[in-house]
Amino acid sequence: MARNRKGRDISGWLVVDKPAGITSNALVNKVKWAFDAKKAGHAGTLDPEATGVLAVALGEATKTVPFVTDALKAYLFTVRFGQATNTDDAEGEVIAESDARPTDEDIREALAQFTGEIMQVPPQFSAVKIDGQRAYKLAREGEEMELAARPLWVESLSLAERPDADTAVLEMVCGKGGYVRSVARDLGAALGCHGHVVRLRRVWSGPFVASEGVGMERIEDLAKSPEIDNLLIPMEVALDCLPEVRASDEGAARLRNGNPGLVIAQDIEYGEECWASHQGRPVAVGIYRAGELHPSRVFNL
CATH class of the missing domain: 3.30.2350.10 (Pseudouridine synthase)
Incomplete structure (x- = not known):
């Protein structure tokens, strides 16, 4: 029997302005601990002595990591x-x-x-x-x-x-x-x-900017408190590179089960990758075909 992961079901992105002297994995583990999150990952490693954007995904946001990883970055x-x-x-x-x-x-x-x-x-x-x-x-x-x-x-x-x-x-x-x-x-x-190289800073990565990042001291100060959730960015920000379609009630139910679902789309071409929302929340990413979204990633929110 699979062992249940400890922690909260919390989803979203945290943009950290990484300091020098810590590995990317150690920083992700610290963020995961601070949020008491079940699952965490990051969108692109930085060397230990490098600083700047380290975008950490929590929960269902980890399913959107490839869209940030594939985006342009500035150093x-x-x-x-x-x-x-x-x-x-x-x-x-x-x-x-x-x-x-x-x-x-x-x-x-x-x-x-x-x-x-x-x-x-x-x-x-x-x-x-x-x-x-x-x-x-x-x-x-x-x-x-x-x-x-x-x-x-x-x-x-x-x-x-x-x-x-x-x-x-x-x-x-x-x-x-x-x-x-x-x-x-x-x-x-x-x-x-x-x-x-003697100094390296990642200025931005996809939609995330270092100047808007959170410092480690702030994360440590708010660790395990209700206020820390206010630092999170909605997970759909990582999907800005894709067009959005809106799922009907029935379509959203089908998409959540991994099946093609009816969506309302404007200016979306057949075969184009996009993401579907329902009542303001992301439901799935997939391929648009003749009024339906065929999901490749489903979000359990």
């Missing part, structure tokens, strides 16, 4: 020129050095090759799986791996600031699966001077 990060590290960030060991330093114009010209559809090799210290094991675990054991390049869509990549000759602040908007550390490493290689 502001600082590259240190003149050094390469084995982790491609400031936490690793320096493995190569150079006295060369690029000009602003050198950087802007080099950035052009990192926009659009690019192929990117993940860092050696990453969560990519190699024969069932995480690359970072193998790297810690001293193994060097041939990691396959992966496609990444980079919407834009620009020079935001040049504090000094050794560093440059870059802003990047990209799709899912991107490694900012790889961008810094490959940019340094392209400029002939080496490079690694």
